Amino acid sequence: MPIDQKTYIRDVYSKAWIASRHNMTEVGDYNRSLCSLIQHLVPRDSRLCEVAIGTGWPIADYLQRHGYRVSGVDIAPNLIDRCKQINQNIAAKVGDAENLEYPSASFDCVYCFHSTWYIPHLLDALEEMLRVCKPHGLVLFDILNMSNKKTARAYKKHVFRQTPSLLGKGLRYVSNTGRQLRGQEPDWDFVIFWTPTYPRKIFEFISRNHIKEARVYGVIDPEPIQLDRSADHNDFRRLLFVLVKT
Numbered sequence: 001m002p003i004d005q006k007t008y009i010r011d012v013y014s015k016a017w018i019a020s021r022h023n024m025t026e027v028g029d030y031n032r033s034l035c036s037l038i039q040h041l042v043p044r045d046s047r048l049c050e051v052a053i054g055t056g057w058p059i060a061d062y063l064q065r066h067g068y069r070v071s072g073v074d075i076a077p078n079l080i081d082r083c084k085q086i087n088q089n090i091a092a093k094v095g096d097a098e099n100l101e102y103p104s105a106s107f108d109c110v111y112c113f114h115s116t117w118y119i120p121h122l123l124d125a126l127e128e129m130l131r132v133c134k135p136h137g138l139v140l141f142d143i144l145n146m147s148n149k150k151t152a153r154a155y156k157k158h159v160f161r162q163t164p165s166l167l168g169k170g171l172r173y174v175s176n177t178g179r180q181l182r183g184q185e186p187d188w189d190f191v192i193f194w195t196p197t198y199p200r201k202i203f204e205f206i207s208r209n210h211i212k213e214a215r216v217y218g219v220i221d222p223e224p225i226q227l228d229r230s231a232d233h234n235d236f237r238r239l240l241f242v243l244v245k246t
């Protein structure tokens with residue numbers, strides 16, 4: 001029976017993520033630049049919240065160990081359990097990005113990295129991130145850029161394989177047989193669990209909300225580069241946004 005996206009993320013995706021995080025020992029250049037950016041913009045001892053925190057490693061863990069008070073929320077209970085094992089000083093709890101159970105204006109900085117494309121109603125989640133952020137606080141997040149050709153192509157292929165058309169089903173069958181022959185887990189479900197975003201949707205969101213300043217960066221290793229806000233930036237598969245709340 002098909003399951004909805006949030007159930008899929010909670011019960012299926014989270015197992016794959018915990019396993020892949022377990023095998024990752026390198027923090028990675030991009031994660032390091034995200035931590036440096038926060039350290040540069042937000043004073044130590046400030047209250048941070050990571051939305052879709054996963055296991056908390058590496059970003060929340062790094063920031064907590066460097067003097068920040070870090071909270072975090074994730075839809076998957078197994079990831080939150082692992083987060084608590086990795087770092088007891090992170091106040092992690094189970095919750096939905098689209099409905100954050102924190103009072104308004106609780107944090108100096110709210111961020112969501114590597115995750116916006118898994119959230120079904122991203123703009124609701126961004127509104128929530130702004131709500132729980134203090135006035136003049138920062139909201140940071142990255143998106144997969146739907147205006148980028150490679151990203152759009154990968155997404156269309158993913159959608160096609162999940163669609164119950166005869167051709168889509170056939171392709172999925174062939175690919176799953178291949179996966180099984182290689183000793184990998186087949187992927188039988190019909191869930192479209194990740195969705196890129198058009199940057200203009202974010203620019204529209206910015207102009208509708210109480211945002212004092214907004215910056216956009218193209219994500220490339222080792223460090224994101226700042227861009228102007230007038231284009232779709234289709235050269236970049238991933239874009240990073242930094243918003244300052246009014």
Ligand SMILES: C[S@@+](CC[C@H](N)C(=O)[O-])C[C@H]1O[C@@H](n2cnc3c(N)ncnc32)[C@H](O)[C@@H]1O
Pocket residue numbers: 006009010014017051052053054055056057058059073074075076079095096097098112113114115118119120
């Ligand atoms: C690729 S992982 C990234 C985790 C973490 N931010 C990191 O950088 O390691 C994506 C995370 O998004 C979480 N997630 C997806 N949809 C969510 C939602 N609606 N509310 C809260 N968390 C969600 C998943 O459970 C998963 O932990």
